[in-house]
Amino acid sequence: MSHPPPHVRPAAVAGMFYPGSSSVLARDLRDLLNDSRPAQGRRPKAVIVPHAGYIYSGPIAASVYAPIAALRESVRRVVLLGPTHRVAVDGLAFPASTAFATPLGVVPVDAQALALIEALPQVVVSDAAHALEHSLEVQLPFLQTVLDEFTLVPLAVGRASPAEVAEVLECLWGGDETLIVISSDLSHYLPYRVARETDADTARRIVALDARIDHQQACGATPVNGLLLAARRHGLRAQLVDLRNSGDTAGDRSRVVGYGAFAFTAESAHDH
Template sequence: MLLGPTHRVAVAGLALPSASAFATPLGEVALDMAAIASIAHLPQVVVSDAAHAMEHSLEVQLPFLQTVLERFTLVPLAVGRASAAEVAEVLEALWGGDETLLVISSDLSHYLPYAIARKTDNETARHIVALDARIDHQQACGATPVNGLLLAARRHGLQARLLDLRNSGDTAGDRSRVVGYGAFAFTPVNTDAH
């Protein structure tokens, strides 16, 4: 499952594409049509090619997944106007075993000065690690899918671990207006996942 916020096209709910595969320079990634069919009845799930056509939040993750995973199928959901509970309901319907990987794509803070961004992103990271689903869209553009994941993680007894937290000012970027990024892993409690 791959979820990210919509940035260019407003959509009510969680949008699936009508395509059967996504393509990158590394090859095609087939969509999991059985999983997609299993959530099609949910009222918050819609089909919108427009929501996917210019959206970067999902597609930017695909080359990384193609490099790390030998073979996989995809359920791409562009999240528009929806509640965290609606996102969590979709995640529950798709929740699988160890073979299921869930990726939420979201930036953290946007265009703040470096020091303020670090403080804001550290606070957001504390909320995520605590599974506190009260993140707002100033803290993360993908607050809705992130909060939906946090609700589902609580239900499934998962723990969140911060892997890394940085912003664009940590590279060669301008420190007067930075974008924050974080990486988190969600694993069963008392599991030392690497």
């Protein structure tokens, strides 16, 4: 019996949020990652990264992705959660697609991971939730650049509670082979000075693992809060790696979008 060709979700925002040409994209990513100040520290289990166009949030995302290149040999699965912007969905949507394409190639979706979570009532299967969604897609070229072969667990997060997100993360937590990536921007369309204050306050809350972030503070508040609950349960420590906004990178300062990069690491026994 012949198998149908794999059902691949094509790139929806190549040429808009990031370059559509593979060579230009590879060059831009190389530049962003090389320009990034390398963060010293322990191996991240999870990160929070922004998801705007690369000219706006690329440098902030690169600050947390550059050190992940050190995990190239061990990370084999990326659990990627981001908010839905285009299609409303109840729960966390897994795609029916078997792979996601970007100009840099194709990333296989982890079917075994779905088997771990499909019985949870908050997990649904929806290609519609993923078809036009940029919050997950813009992370893929970074991941394809800093990691070797890996499978993807893409979850578009709609109406769900932080506890429901944390429950899904718990099922997928794994060991050193699994990296958790939460895609979220911070404040939206505030004046520059106000945004800086607002985002600094949000960053303090995230570092304190205070899972009461609202959607005014972060568009991905639901997956962010879910990660914060899980991080607390697993004794992770959060570190702010970079905090800027579009007024710092490529936009005017009258209405800006905030971007934060955070790394979550395990407290190791010999720290005490």
